[in-house]
Amino acid sequence: MKTETKFSDPTITATGEKRAWVDLTALKTLWFNTGTLCNLACVNCYIESTPKNDALVYLTHGEVITYLNEIAKEDYPTEEIGITGGEPFMNPDIIPIIEECLERGFKLLVLTNAMRPMMKYEDDLLRLKDTYASALTLRISVDHFKRERHEEERGPRSWEPMVLGLKWLSNHDFTIDIAGRTLWGEEESELRQGFDTFLKQHNIKIDAHDKKQLMLFPEMDENVPVPEITTACWGILNVDPDDMMCASSRMVVKRKGDEKLSVMACTLLAYDQQFNMGKSLKEASKAIHLNHPHCSKFCVLGGGACSISEA
Ligand code: SF4
Numbered sequence: 038m039k040t041e042t043k044f045s046d047p048t049i050t051a052t053g054e055k056r057a058w059v060d061l062t063a064l065k066t067l068w069f070n071t072g073t074l075c076n077l078a079c080v081n082c083y084i085e086s087t088p089k090n091d092a093l094v095y096l097t098h099g100e101v102i103t104y105l106n107e108i109a110k111e112d113y114p115t116e117e118i119g120i121t122g123g124e125p126f127m128n129p130d131i132i133p134i135i136e137e138c139l140e141r142g143f144k145l146l147v148l149t150n151a152m153r154p155m156m157k158y159e160d161d162l163l164r165l166k167d168t169y170a171s172a173l174t175l176r177i178s179v180d181h182f183k184r185e186r187h188e189e190e191r192g193p194r195s196w197e198p199m200v201l202g203l204k205w206l207s208n209h210d211f212t213i214d215i216a217g218r219t220l221w222g223e224e225e226s227e228l229r230q231g232f233d234t235f236l237k238q239h240n241i242k243i244d245a246h247d248k249k250q251l252m253l254f255p256e257m258d259e260n261v262p263v264p265e266i267t268t269a270c271w272g273i274l275n276v277d278p279d280d281m282m283c284a285s286s287r288m289v290v291k292r293k294g295d296e297k298l299s300v301m302a303c304t305l306l307a308y309d310q311q312f313n314m315g316k317s318l319k320e321a322s323k324a325i326h327l328n329h330p331h332c333s334k335f336c337v338l339g340g341g342a343c344s345i346s347e348a
């Protein structure tokens with residue numbers, strides 16, 4: 038049966054074929070969105086964060102504990118916790134949340150813009166690094182190695198505080214990496230070379246030629262038309278559904294006005310209610326039908342299997 042438009046029926050594509058789905062193979066990574074408020078209002082922020090957008094409100098330490106307890110109770114094979122926002126360091130519970138995850142033995146990745154909200158916690162961060170060493174990684178958003186381009190996205194006066202934060206982290210031997218963008222159409226080699234020069238100039242200990250230390254994320258332009266993914270696509274494209282982010286991760290959010298938290302299919306679809314999988318991790322273990330353009334463009338066709346870039 039054909040449907041009227043693309044991405045309308047969760048199980049059937051507009052051409053009447055069976056829509057592809059992804060099973061959760063194992064919950065390896067659990068993300069917490071600690072709230073959408075941010076000190077910046079970047080032009081292309083995928084989650085539309087601003088200093089005023091509290092569509093996803095702050096998670097509390099107690100709420101995070103509930104999910105970490107569920108991981109323990111259900112004996113999920115979760116190895117890593119990811120923390121994203123907004124700017125996570127705006128959340129008043131951020132340090133207890135970070136400490137809770139590390140204390141329980143998880144690897145922890147925190148996405149941040151490394152500006153003033155993070156720098157307010159210098160002492161806490163140094164203590165956490167001394168206790169947990171490389172179990173804690175901070176991923177810093179540096180949109181471009183040139184100030185003008187970074188500020189074109191992030192607004193005036195966003196460059197210097199970021200460089201200051203990045204240098205501080207590097208000088209104190211934190212485990213850090215960088216999330217860059219590919220918005221301006223340069224070749225990857227050109228971007229890596231530009232970042233290499235910038236990082237060396239500031240004596241920042243990150244290898245710009247290492248794909249894990251400098252991650253360059255594809256853009257998610259919702260206006261570009263994309264094909265729908267059918268069950269036949271996996272074979273045709275030679276893509277394994279188990280490599281999709283939603284095969285091994287989920288994201289916990291708290292929507293403004295909701296009493297309970299929600300577990301979303303992935304970090305890329307924080308607002309779309311058809312990807313709200315339930316209140317608990319157990320409820321959220323169901324298969325996910327790829328009924329969103331991001332599924333095609335970013336994951337199946339774009340190979341964006343490495344979680345998210347932004348803070
Ligand atoms: S956007 Fe990607 S990770 Fe999210 S549900 Fe779609 S395929 Fe899965």
Ligand code: SF4
Nearest residue numbers: 075079082086123348
């Ligand atoms: S991209 Fe990051 S720093 Fe910019 S508004 Fe969004 S969450 Fe904030």
